[in-house]
Amino acid sequence: MKALMISADNFEDTELLVPYYRLREEGMEVDIASMKRGKIKGKRGYEVEVTKALEDVNPDEYDVLILPGGKAPETVRKQDRALEIVKHFLASDKPVSAICHGPQILISAGLMKGRRATCYHSVAPELQAAGALYEDKEVVVDGRLVTARQPSDLPAFMRETMKLIRMHGTLKHSAA
């Protein structure tokens, strides 16, 4: 099982690192994609290695896509290649999980019309304008799309993400 995360500088540190460590705990390989290789830095100063430039990502290789928040999605949503990748995941009905400002990328890809979803409170008007059915809840699951509002929602966000991965992936459970 392989996961893809797409982010950029000024990511919300826990929204990238908590899912990243959680998926690796489960034994998954995780690629972090951004505009170019090298390091990206979170708002709180944590640095992570970009393992794939967006242009080198082959979305067929991955089972799940995670979109962390912070200020990174503002940059990522301007990248055509990022939007193509996100469309691939939704079109092939693979699990997609976006938190905080992460759903902005789904909005730019034109994928939110008629979908039940949540996001960071300040993003809600934009989500509604894109035709989504916004709910102010810690986590919203609509088919294989998981959305959450903020770092304090990470437990529910990862609980629902892991359920979808177990249901739709080939993940062997790690419990002893």
Next chain:
Amino acid sequence: MKALMISADNFEDTELLVPYYRLREEGMEVDIASMKRGKIKGKRGYEVEVTKALEDVNPDEYDVLILPGGKAPETVRKQDRALEIVKHFLASDKPVSAICHGPQILISAGLMKGRRATCYHSVAPELQAAGALYEDKEVVVDGRLVTARQPSDLPAFMRETMKLIRMHGTLKHSAA
């Protein structure tokens, strides 16, 4: 199932937040104990609410103890009540997980003699002087004691901690 974490100001942010969110993902209640109620702040600026003053902790209520790192353990290890609590967990053979500088608290409690363990590299001489069998590995499991070196070890640290909780606790697994 209930978990106790003991920390203080200048905790290593991910070493507190990643286990905290992970245990809550699993449906566990988590208390964060420190010298006094209020908030404690991590080295990177994340703040968490202290839900128990050390003097109000009844260790019988908890199934597992987690000791995050950073500079917090330097302060915590000077608190007699913290050392009593840690001794209770070890004596009653409940799972104890300590990462990075967290094992300093176990050293001050006089609990490391003859135990296999790891810790942050700069703490290794002190751990060895306390009679522990130090290993430079991402995670060391000795009975129900789990130790790890640094944030990048969090996946292995939490994998082994969750295994012990599942084996020795009453945790119902959260998989769908």
